[in-house]
Amino acid sequence: MKLYTKIFFALIFVYIVLLASDKIYGFFLNENVYLKQVYIQKKKINADFLILGNCVPNKLINPSILEKITKHKTYNLAETHANLTENYLSFYVYLKSNKAPKRLFIYTTPESFDPSFNKFSSYRFAYLMHDNEVRKTIKISDLNYYRWSFIPFAKYRYYNSPLHYSALQGAMHYFANSKKRIVHNGYLNFEELHKYRSLYPNGYRFKWDNLQEKYLIKLIFLAKKHGTKVILFESPFYSRKNELPNRNEILQKIKQIADKTNVLFIKFDTLKFPKSNFANNDMLYTKNIEKFNILFARRVLL
Amino acid sequence: MDLTSINYLGFITLTFLFYRFLPLNAKPYLLIFSSFIFIGTYSIESLVFFLFQHVLIHFTVKKISTTESASIRKRMFKLGIVFIIAFIFSLKYIEIKFNNTSSFNTNKLIFFLGISFYSLQNISYLIDVYYGRVKRLSFLDFTLFSSFFSKFIAGPITIIQTFKITYIEKNNTYLIQQGINRIAWGLFKKIVIAERIAPVIAFNFELKNPTLGLTNLVLAYLFTIQLYFDFSGYSDIAIGTAKLFGIDLSENFKLSLRAKSISEFWRRWHISLSNWLTNYIFYPISYKYRKKKYWGTIIAIVITFLVSGLWHGVYLTFIIYALLHSVYLIVGLFIQKPTNRFKNRIFSIFSIFFTFNLVSISFIFFRSISIEQAFSKVKCIFSQHFFSNNLLFDFTQYIAMGGEQENVFNLYVSLFLISLVLLFEDRLQRIFNAKKMNVIHLTLILLTIIFFGVFDKSKNFIYTQF
Known part of the structure; x- marks a missing residue:
């Protein structure tokens, strides 16, 4: 066989392997209920209260405590590093298989609008790319990934580790039906930090990403369309004097968005937890988290 | 243009296709043109600094090889070496000041791409021509030798004696x-x-x-x-x-x-x-x-x-x-x-x-x-x-x-x-x-x-x- 013919058949072979891998990964990822996006689709959550945001509310808002006080089923749909665009898409996916929640709590702080802190993790939606809205949002937020996704299997390989592991986990779940590690209310228990660590260089000025503003408004309107009451909230916060010069200015901007869209913005930084309560600027120590959840529950019942 | 990127694969495929079908005397021009595009995609400053040193060294070498006075040859040779060393160190110093970064940083802004590599090549070229180990290259050959894109960023550092081009026949696919x-x-x-x-x-x-x-x-x-x-x-x-x-x-x-x-x-x-x-x-x-x-x-x-x-x-x-x-x-x-x-x-x-x-x-x-x-x-x-x-x-x-x-x-x-x-x-x-x-x-x-x-x-x- 001539060299060029061999190369041609080799490329065909590679293409078939990629096509098959694409299907296998898609299948196993869809079986991995450790992933929140899969869990909310497979198990009907139908929560009354839904929490959205990044890792801070994911570790901070404990649905078990909230449920005890409010008597409302609560699910924590916050994800590590998720920005507001990702929150929008998560909520969109949630609505596809669950009834709309009564209240939606969206964690909105200056970090939510600053691309240095949160991002859009396209890979979390890799196996949902057949959906038009998912595709459209990914195209806007992560154009490179979107372009690659046309090649079979590339949407599972563009970002290195997470999906290899998740697909394997999905396969194990499928064959062994293990449910040991599933957290049914979406809450993320975390390792206690022992020493306070500031997250920002002194004098850090927050940036403002208009895309996040656009998607926050889109998210609010999507919720309102389904009759859900939206509440924007901020976590307790500690910072040294002049550590973050434009923080209040950004909070003011968030307040303006809340006013414009006619939703409530609760600022918990006014609670003035002392520095000794904080593991970093916006994260409380475990022992103080319970205290905060009780305050949060009482406040949302108002 | 990152060497592991799809852009680079596209770039070499395109250059290769043109190269295969161009007449023999046009091939070096194509490689030089592609090399300039390659360097330019990293930063225009890199291309400008490269050309500045390149032209100066070419004329220094030309002077060394054409003049008969030993003292002028020696003076030009020393001048050339001092110029390259001063050039590389001053630009590296400026880069440190501009980037204000730590010693190890793969993401710093690149203004002087490949400078450490082509400077060493130029020094050896000067030395070898001065001591009569190699003959002076034409401007075209010297430009191809210095700027060839695949080795421009980080070598291998090449000396004139080891830089060989074989113009491949159409049926020969081994290379x-x-x-x-x-x-x-x-x-x-x-x-x-x-x-x-x-x-x-x-x-x-x-x-x-x-x-x-x-x-x-x-x-x-x-x-x-x-x-x-x-x-x-x-x-x-x-x-x-x-x-x-x-x-x-x-x-x-x-x-x-x-x-x-x-x-x-x-x-x-x-x-x-x-x-x-x-x-x-x-x-x-x-x-x-x-x-x-x-x-x-x-x-x-x-x-x-x-x-x-x-x-x-x-x-x-x-x-x-x-x-x-x-x-x-x-x-x-x-x-x-x-x-x-x-x-x-x-x-x-x-x-x-x-x-x-x-x-x-x-x-x-x-x-x-x-x-x-x-x-x-x-x-x-x-x-x-x-x-x-x-x-x-x-x-x-x-x-x-x-x-x-x-x-x-x-x-x-x-x-x-x-x-x-x-x-x-x-x-x-x-x-x-x-x-x-x-x-x-x-x-x-x-x-x-x-x-x-x-x-x-x-x-x-x-x-x-x-």
Whole structure:
């Protein structure tokens, strides 16, 4: 066989392997209920209260405590590093298989609008790319990934580790039906930090990403369309004097968005937890988290 | 244009297609044009600085080779050398001031791409023409030699005598097959091995500072492996690309991590730089101090490595890294070679491991972002904090980057792949250095790259910063 013919058949072979891998990964990822996006689709959550945001509310808002006080089923749909665009898409996916929640709590702080802190993790939606809205949002937020996704299997390989592991986990779940590690209310228990660590260089000025503003408004309107009451909230916060010069200015901007869209913005930084309560600027120590959840529950019942 | 990017693959494919069908006398023009585009895509400043030095050196060499007055020739020669050295150091100094970064930074803004590499080539060209070892090149040939895109960023450092172009006949595909083999092997080394370890190294050298000796030692091992696969991967892609155009570049690495001594290590690691330093620094100094016997050699070793350190950057970390190697070599001079009795397999394995350790410790200085960090890491390795009861915790926190399940899984996969490649490296190298392309091997490596490669975090090659 001539060299060029061999190369041609080799490329065909590679293409078939990629096509098959694409299907296998898609299948196993869809079986991995450790992933929140899969869990909310497979198990009907139908929560009354839904929490959205990044890792801070994911570790901070404990649905078990909230449920005890409010008597409302609560699910924590916050994800590590998720920005507001990702929150929008998560909520969109949630609505596809669950009834709309009564209240939606969206964690909105200056970090939510600053691309240095949160991002859009396209890979979390890799196996949902057949959906038009998912595709459209990914195209806007992560154009490179979107372009690659046309090649079979590339949407599972563009970002290195997470999906290899998740697909394997999905396969194990499928064959062994293990449910040991599933957290049914979406809450993320975390390792206690022992020493306070500031997250920002002194004098850090927050940036403002208009895309996040656009998607926050889109998210609010999507919720309102389904009759859900939206509440924007901020976590307790500690910072040294002049550590973050434009923080209040950004909070003011968030307040303006809340006013414009006619939703409530609760600022918990006014609670003035002392520095000794904080593991970093916006994260409380475990022992103080319970205290905060009780305050949060009482406040949302108002 | 990153050498591992789709853009680069498209760029070389397009250049190659034009090259195949252009008449012979137009081929060098195409390669020069493509090289300028390639450099320009990194930064226009790099192209301007390159052309400035290039034109000046061309006219200096022209003057040296055409004038008959020995004093003018000598003056022009000295002027040329001083100009290149002053040019490289002043621009590097400006770069440090502008970037305001640490000594090791692969993401800094690039204004003087490839300057360390083409400057050395120009120095050797000046020396060789002055001493009559080579004839002056035409402006066209000199431009092609200096700017050829695949070797421009980080070598291999080429001297005129070894830069050969074979204009390939249309039916002869051996060089092309060899080229594709080498590019595939280089991509594998960079994307599958080096890029997988890169986040672990960056995490521990830029964000965290492990305090346990063993963790620091393992990180030093991992960085040595990362640097080896990163730089040798780059060299493979550069050599493979050059082959597509019938250009032979010298080899840069030869199973470097299997060296049994430091002197052998330098015969296997960054060979083009080692050869350059040996020929243009070490030999002349040794010759000058030949009457001082051992002392002459010691002086030559120290100066050669000092130049090597400064060539990497005007930072204390690089100077100490280089001086450490000169100490290794000087000590090696006084250690007797083992008798045949010891020349068995176990001794070889021990020698390889010992050399690997010495090299890894020196690379702590190379990789650290400050001299304080480097010393604290080395101190940690040689202190009582080498082990701890909490070793597993330390490993997961630092080497598995926080110990999240995905990261632990990723680390296992990386370690498995590294072990496999290091174990069978000679066999794999033979396969991918072969003159004939094996489609099955190529398919397997392509699938391995797709399944285990890192695509999202692809950063510059480590040596791009020099």
